[in-house]
Amino acid sequence: MKDNKSMLKNEGFQSVFAALICIIAGLLVGYIVLAIINPAEATEAMLDIIRNFANYPRTSAKMKYLGNTLVKVAPLLMCALSVNFCYKTGLFNIGAAGQYVVGAAASLYGALAWHMPWYVCILMAMAAGIIWGALVGLLKAYGNVNEVISGIMLNWIALYLTNMLLGTVSEAATPYTTQIKSVNTDALIPDLGLRSLFINRYVTLAIPFSVIIAVAVWVVLTKTKFGYELCATGFNRNAAKYSGMNEKRNVIMSLMIGGALAAVGASFLYLSGYEQWQTTQSAVPAMGFNGIAATFLGGLNPIGTIFASYFIQHITSGGAYLDTNIYPSQIADLITAIIIYLCGFVLFFKHLMNTKRASKGGNN
Amino acid sequence: MGETPYAIEMLGITKRFSGITANDDITLQLKKGEIHALLGENGAGKSTLMSILFGLYQPDEGIIKKDGKEVKVIDPNAADRLGIGMVHQHFQLVECFTVLENIVLGVETTKHGFLQQKEARKKIMELSDRYGLMIDPDARISDITVGMQQRTEILKMLYRDSDVLIFDEPTAVLTPQEIEELIKILKNLAAEGKSILFISHKLNEIMEVADRCSVIRRGKYIGTVDIDATTPEELSRMMCGHDVKLSVDKEPAKTGEVILEVAGLSVHGKKKGKEKVRNVSFNVRAGEIVCIAGIDGNGQTELVYGLTGLTPVSGGKISLCGEDITHASVRKRSEKMSHIPEDRHKHGLVLDYSLEYNMVLQRYFEPQFVSGAGFLKKKVIREYAERLINTYDVRSGEGAQTTVRSMSGGNQQKAIIAREIDRGPKLLVAVQPTRGLDVGAIENIHKQLVAERDRGTAVLLVSLELEEVMNLSDRILVMYEGEIVGEFDPKKTDNEELGMYMSGAKRNTVEADR
Numbered sequence: 001m002k003d004n005k006s007m008l009k010n011e012g013f014q015s016v017f018a019a020l021i022c023i024i025a026g027l028l029v030g031y032i033v034l035a036i037i038n039p040a041e042a043t044e045a046m047l048d049i050i051r052n053f054a055n056y057p058r059t060s061a062k063m064k065y066l067g068n069t070l071v072k073v074a075p076l077l078m079c080a081l082s083v084n085f086c087y088k089t090g091l092f093n094i095g096a097a098g099q100y101v102v103g104a105a106a107s108l109y110g111a112l113a114w115h116m117p118w119y120v121c122i123l124m125a126m127a128a129g130i131i132w133g134a135l136v137g138l139l140k141a142y143g144n145v146n147e148v149i150s151g152i153m154l155n156w157i158a159l160y161l162t163n164m165l166l167g168t169v170s171e172a173a174t175p176y177t178t179q180i181k182s183v184n185t186d187a188l189i190p191d192l193g194l195r196s197l198f199i200n201r202y203v204t205l206a207i208p209f210s211v212i213i214a215v216a217v218w219v220v221l222t223k224t225k226f227g228y229e230l231c232a233t234g235f236n237r238n239a240a241k242y243s244g245m246n247e248k249r250n251v252i253m254s255l256m257i258g259g260a261l262a263a264v265g266a267s268f269l270y271l272s273g274y275e276q277w278q279t280t281q282s283a284v285p286a287m288g289f290n291g292i293a294a295t296f297l298g299g300l301n302p303i304g305t306i307f308a309s310y311f312i313q314h315i316t317s318g319g320a321y322l323d324t325n326i327y328p329s330q331i332a333d334l335i336t337a338i339i340i341y342l343c344g345f346v347l348f349f350k351h352l353m354n355t356k357r358a359s360k361g362g363n364n
Numbered sequence: 365m366g367e368t369p370y371a372i373e374m375l376g377i378t379k380r381f382s383g384i385t386a387n388d389d390i391t392l393q394l395k396k397g398e399i400h401a402l403l404g405e406n407g408a409g410k411s412t413l414m415s416i417l418f419g420l421y422q423p424d425e426g427i428i429k430k431d432g433k434e435v436k437v438i439d440p441n442a443a444d445r446l447g448i449g450m451v452h453q454h455f456q457l458v459e460c461f462t463v464l465e466n467i468v469l470g471v472e473t474t475k476h477g478f479l480q481q482k483e484a485r486k487k488i489m490e491l492s493d494r495y496g497l498m499i500d501p502d503a504r505i506s507d508i509t510v511g512m513q514q515r516t517e518i519l520k521m522l523y524r525d526s527d528v529l530i531f532d533e534p535t536a537v538l539t540p541q542e543i544e545e546l547i548k549i550l551k552n553l554a555a556e557g558k559s560i561l562f563i564s565h566k567l568n569e570i571m572e573v574a575d576r577c578s579v580i581r582r583g584k585y586i587g588t589v590d591i592d593a594t595t596p597e598e599l600s601r602m603m604c605g606h607d608v609k610l611s612v613d614k615e616p617a618k619t620g621e622v623i624l625e626v627a628g629l630s631v632h633g634k635k636k637g638k639e640k641v642r643n644v645s646f647n648v649r650a651g652e653i654v655c656i657a658g659i660d661g662n663g664q665t666e667l668v669y670g671l672t673g674l675t676p677v678s679g680g681k682i683s684l685c686g687e688d689i690t691h692a693s694v695r696k697r698s699e700k701m702s703h704i705p706e707d708r709h710k711h712g713l714v715l716d717y718s719l720e721y722n723m724v725l726q727r728y729f730e731p732q733f734v735s736g737a738g739f740l741k742k743k744v745i746r747e748y749a750e751r752l753i754n755t756y757d758v759r760s761g762e763g764a765q766t767t768v769r770s771m772s773g774g775n776q777q778k779a780i781i782a783r784e785i786d787r788g789p790k791l792l793v794a795v796q797p798t799r800g801l802d803v804g805a806i807e808n809i810h811k812q813l814v815a816e817r818d819r820g821t822a823v824l825l826v827s828l829e830l831e832e833v834m835n836l837s838d839r840i841l842v843m844y845e846g847e848i849v850g851e852f853d854p855k856k857t858d859n860e861e862l863g864m865y866m867s868g869a870k871r872n873t874v875e876a877d878r
Contacts, residue, residue, distance in 0.1 A: 223742075225734045228721070235716045241674060242703070242711040243725045244695030 015299025018349035019308065022297060026339030033335060034327070041326045049335060052318035060199055067200030069310075069317045071274045074210040075100070077309040078265025079291025080298065081217050082258040084305055086147075087295065088221055089254035090234035095136050095151025096262040097288025098158035102128040103263025104270050104285075105162035108277055111180050111187030111270075112169035118189045118271050125267035126260045132158060133259020137252035147255070155284045167279045176276040189271045206268035211306055213261070218302040230254055262288060290316070290340060297343035308343070315339050368432035371396045371528050371559035372417070372448070377426035379412055386412040387423070390585040392578050394528065399550055399560045401574035401591075403567075403603055405804075409583040410563050414530055417561075418450055419443045430528075449521030450530040453537075455513050457505045463516050464488060464501035467523050484523075491522045495552050510659070511542040518549065529553065530561045535569055539659055540830070540863030547573045565603070567596040579603055604804075612807075614814045617838040620650030623791050623822035624671075629680035631663075631670035639678065640666035642846040648791065653813065653823040655837030656848075657830065659866050663846035664826045665706060668795050671824075672703045674711075685790055698726055702789035704780055704797050706826070712780045713768050720749035720764040723783050756782035757808075774805040781809060785816055792816055795826040810836060830859050844868045 027046070034042040048055060053065035079096050086093035093099075106128035110121040135154060139145035170177050180187050189204040197203070221227040233240040233250045240247045265287070269275060294312050298305030319332030372394040379387040387409045394400045404410045415421045417428065419437035427434050430446050437443050443450075457466050464481060467488055473480045485501055492499050497515045505513060514534060521529055531550075535543045550573055554560055564570055570577055571591060579586040579602040586602045625647050633640035641663045648654045656664055669675035671682060673694040682690045689697050705711035713722050724733055724745050733741055733748070749764040758778045760766035768776060781797065794813060798806040813836060817823050827833050833840055833854070840852040842865040849871035852862065864870040 223740060224738045225729060225740055226738055228728055228740060232714050232717065232721075232725070235714045236710075238710045239712065239714045239725070241694065242672075242705060244673075244693060244698055 012299075012301075014350050014353060015301065015304060015346065018346045018353065019297050019299060019304070019343075021349050022343050022345050023311065023339070025345070026342035029342065030335040030338050033338065034331070037328075037331065038326055041323070045322055045327060048321040048323070049315060049318040049332070052314050052321065055321050063198050064200045065317075067198035067203040068274075069313050070198075070207050071200075071202045071204075071272055072269065072317065073310050073313045074206045075265040075269040075287055076290055076294055076313050077210045077214060077306060078268060079262045079288050080294035080305045080309050081214055081291075081302055082262035082265070082288075083291050083295040084298070084300060084302055085217055085221070085230075085261060086254050086258040087300060088227075088234045089230045089250060090237065091140070091147050091251065091254060091258075093133075093136075093151060093255065093258045093262075094148050094289075094292065095132070095154050095255075096258065096291050097284045097286075098151065098155035099129045099132045099259040099262035100266045100288045100291075101155070101158040101162050101284060102132045103266030104277055105158075105165050106263065107267035108166055108177050108180075108270050109169060111184050112178050115184045115187070117186040121187050121271055122189075122264055122267045125263045129259035129261070129263020130256045131259070132263070133255040133257070134252060136259075137255035140255070141248040141251045155288075159281070159284050162277070163279045163281070166277050170277075170279050175278050175280040177279065179276060180271070180273050187271060188273055189268070202272045202274040204268075204272045206272055210265070210268060213264075214302045214306050217261075221302065262291070265291075293340045293343045296346045299346060312340055312343065368429075369395050370429070371431060372561075373429040373432075374413070374417060375427050375429065377413065377416060377423045377428075379416060379421060379423050385583050387416070387580075388583045388585075389426070390580060390583075392585075393588070394559050394561055395576075396559050397554055397557050398575040399554050399562055399573055401562045401564060401570040401577040402580070403565060403570060403577055403599060404580040405565060405603060408580050408603075410580065411532075412583075413580070414450070414532065414561070414563065417443070417448065418530065444524060444526075446528075447524075447526045448528045448530070449524060449526030451514065451517040451521070451532065451534055453532045453534075455517055457513060457516060459506045460504065462502050462504055463499055463508070463512075463519075466505060466516055467501075467520050471524060488519060488523060491519060495522065495549060495556065497549065509542075510537050510661075511539075511545065514538070514546065515549070518553075527557070528559050528561070530563070532563045533565075534562070535564065535566065536828075537660060539867040540859055541867055541869070543569070567599050570599065571596055581605055612810045612814060612835045614836075615818070617652040617817065619652045619838075620820060622647045623650050623685055624648040624824065625681075625683040626671070627681045627683075629667070629670060629682060630678045631666045631675055632678050633666055640846050641670060643680070644843075644846075644848050645680075646841055646848060646851075648822040648824050650790070650820050650822050651817055652838040653817050653825055653836050654839045654841065655825045655827055655833045656841050656843050657827065657833045657862060657866060658843035660828050662843050662866075664795070664843055666846075667843070668703075668706065668793060668826060671793060672701065673697050698787075700790040702726075702784035702787055702792045704784050704792070704794040706795035706799075708773075708776055708780055713776060715767075715769040717768060718764065719753070719758070719760055719766045719768055719771070719779060720745050722768050722779060723749040723752050723764075726783060726787060752779075752782040752786055755786075756812075758782060774801045777801060777805070777809070781812060785812060789821060791822045791824065793824045793826075796828060797825070798827075798829070798832060806832075830862060833862070834859070842866055844871065847871075 031042060031046050034045050053062050053069060056062050056065060079100055082096040082099065083093050103125035107121040107125040110116040110124040132154060136147050136150050139150045140147045166177050189206050191204045194203045195201050221231065229245050229250055233245060233247050237247055270277065290312055294309040295305055297312065298308035316336045319336045322332045370393050374390065374392040377387050377390045378385065390413055402410055412421065416423050417437065419439045419442050428437060429435065435446060437446065458469065464485060468484045473483060488501055497519060499512060499515055499519060534546060538546060550560055562574055574591050576588055576590055577599065578588040579599065581603060627645050629641060629644045630639050631641040632638065644667060658664055666675065670677040673692065677690060681688065684697065684700055709715060714725065728734065733745055735741060746764055753764060756778055759775050760771045777797065784792065798809050813823060813825065825836060837854050840854055841848050842850045842862060844866060845868065850865040
């Protein structure tokens with residue numbers, strides 16, 4: 001009994017448990033939607049989504065499509081880390097989406113217009129993200145402008161600026177940016193044999209990089225003086241001020257680093273050659289927003305976020321295997337959206353667990 | 365009919381929270397028309413008991429009777445219907461509404477959706493006259509004194525025809541003169557047949573106002589005594605379980621050089637334009653405790669913010685050990701200044717951090733705790749925290765790793781005091797260091813402050829408790845409306861005189877030093 005209680009109290013256990021509840025609830029609601037549309041095929045359809053790349057019988061095909069999922073896990077993880085990092089300083093970085101967009105713009109422009117090698121392109125993305133994050137941070141620190149409001153506005157500014165900028169490097173006949181491999185293969189992130197392992201030319205070092213960065217973020221937040229200050233600022237801004245921390249600087253620094261993480265995430269995707277930027281798109285890419293879900297599903301822990309990002313991308317990619325003869329093609333997006341939406345409820349479930357314990361008998 | 369003499373009976377009330385029995389078989393019988401004091405230390409279970417009576421908690425065992433009939437108080441609305449009213453320690457008033465609007469709030473008379481305030485006004489004025497409350501129904505809450513706000517709360521209960529009135533530590537926010545007035549009002553109310561429950565831990569007030577007194581200690585019912593047949597010493601013994609020394613032993617101060625020198629200091633409040641501290645000058649020397657006394661909200665908070673650097677000052681000069689720190693950063697100041705903040709949750713602690721992290725909150729950046737590369741030396745931090753925990757007897761569930769949020773208020777405060785004193789400051793600014801703590805903890809903290817003084821630290825104490833002011837200080841400065849209106853020697857003054865200055869009835873011009 002006592003062991004059971006202390007386990008329930010354990011922060012890490014709670015996070016994992018709440019995440020599992022969210023995943024199950026998300027899958028369940030998704031299943032119900034499928035069942036309403038077509039009860040006979042619902043189970044098979046759900047399994048198709050969950051199987052994702054495992055839908056293919058051959059190992060080589062499985063590897064290839066696992067690779068496709070992983071290619072998109074890297075940017076998602078980076079966006080999630082961006083949100084996570086800022087959240088520790090008490091900031092809700094919804095602007096990660098826009099920072100992601102300027103990262104795409106800078107890295108693609110560097111690759112296509114200036115013919116820079118991949119590492120310079122990544123650094124350019126990083127610089128763009130830092131600037132975009134700093135804008136939010138400066139407004140917050142000196143004007144007390146809510147970071148959500150300025151973040152959302154900057155997302156749209158970023159989108160249309162990027163469309164304009166990348167319009168200069170798009171293919172003549174389509175609104176898509178020129179393929180990197182056709183002009184500047186140096187700008188593609190190297191793979192060190194990962195390509196042949198996955199039989200997938202988009203699988204690059206970006207994937208292990210993103211995991212290493214997640215661990216680095218964890219180290220910075222939990223082991224360093226900088227992380228100590230950031231988290232103290234996030235938990236209690238007044239106490240940070242009382243102890244002489246420069247909370248304004250911490251807010252700006254935190255958003256700059258958050259911006260860098262999201263922007264580098266974009267370069268990880270676009271410098272793999274997997275996607276081209278569509279210069280006529282009128283919606284901010286969902287990657288930044290999905291990063292929010294991944295962060296919460298990961299229990300606001302950079303290590304947990306690695307797994308959460310994979311899960312969310314796994315479901316998103318799995319949506320493509322829905323049989324569009326039975327279900328309308330939008331349903332895949334709907335189902336994954338429902339699951340991702342419910343992933344954001346981790347904190348809610350944790351809160352529920354804690355209050356349940358308290359009401360069972362706990363003095364506040 | 366054999367009518368019961370009791371308005372309220374709480375019989376055998378037991379309330380448990382996980383592992384803790386907050387109320388253990390407590391019986392409280394309130395006679396009609398009496399003033400009944402409920403006495404106990406902080407954390408003794410007074411609030412829990414009153415929350416049960418007011419319907420905020422349900423008792424695990426025991427019953428509540430109103431006028432001899434058993435009742436269930438399922439929520440505060442039920443308490444309201446039963447005629448049980450409560451004046452909370454923190455008033456529940458809408459600042460930008462008038463007295464009248466606050467009183468009718470929730471029970472407004474309306475006609476076709478429009479407020480009908482004529483009748484309400486008539487009833488309120490009648491009640492006000494009858495009980496001598498002297499309120500102005502059209503004044504805004506934000507413009508009236510705390511005493512008047514409290515009387516508004518009282519009228520709120522009377523307007524709802526409550527006949528059982530609960531007062532939760534009603535004197536904590538009042539001046540001595542206002543307290544006297546309140547006591548008159550309470551006696552008046554009782555004479556008119558209202559039954560009053562008076563929660564307090566101040567013995568002299570209870571002796572003055574109450575007819576009977578029930579004492580609880582650590583959740584247990586100790587007994588009920590007639591005030592006429594008891595003494596403060598006996599009540600104190602019942603409350604604490606042992607004899608408590610109510611005064612602090614201390615040698616005469618051996619003052620040294622001037623440590624803190626404040627000249628013509630002005631500080632703005634939150635709203636720009638309004639100066640909350642005006643042209644304040646004083647000194648604090650090494651080895652003395654200087655106390656700033658005053659009613660809450662007379663600029664003490666802003667003065668401390670200005671001194672510690674939390675708010676920029678708008679005029680004047682602050683020197684610490686001869687060095688001008690008027691515009692220095694918080695961190696620069698904290699090299700020689702320790703600060704026990706007024707609000708330990710707002711400023712003093714990062715509640716979600718562990719105890720060890722909080723112990724180094726003011727010095728985590730020192731080379732002993734952080735490596736050149738910016739990594740925290742967790743082992744050193746742990747050892748340091750454990751030393752403080754042992755030296756200052758900070759108790760917690762899991763030692764250095766306990767999340768501070770889960771610790772008791774007294775131990776949180778001990779942790780702050782340990783952290784601040786251990787830095788060996790030249791100046792210690794302590795703001796209401798004993799607020800909300802029980803008698804044992806207060807004694808301990810008072811001893812530590814005196815020990816700091818004897819070590820040669822300059823101590824600036826800001827306190828709202830006159831008893832604490834009189835006991836601890838070597839010099840008293842009274843603050844009223846942002847100015848220092850008097851300086852006193854605690855041996856040559858009394859509560860009465862201080863009260864006159866605290867309420868603004870009297871004032872002197874004070875020179876920069878004696």
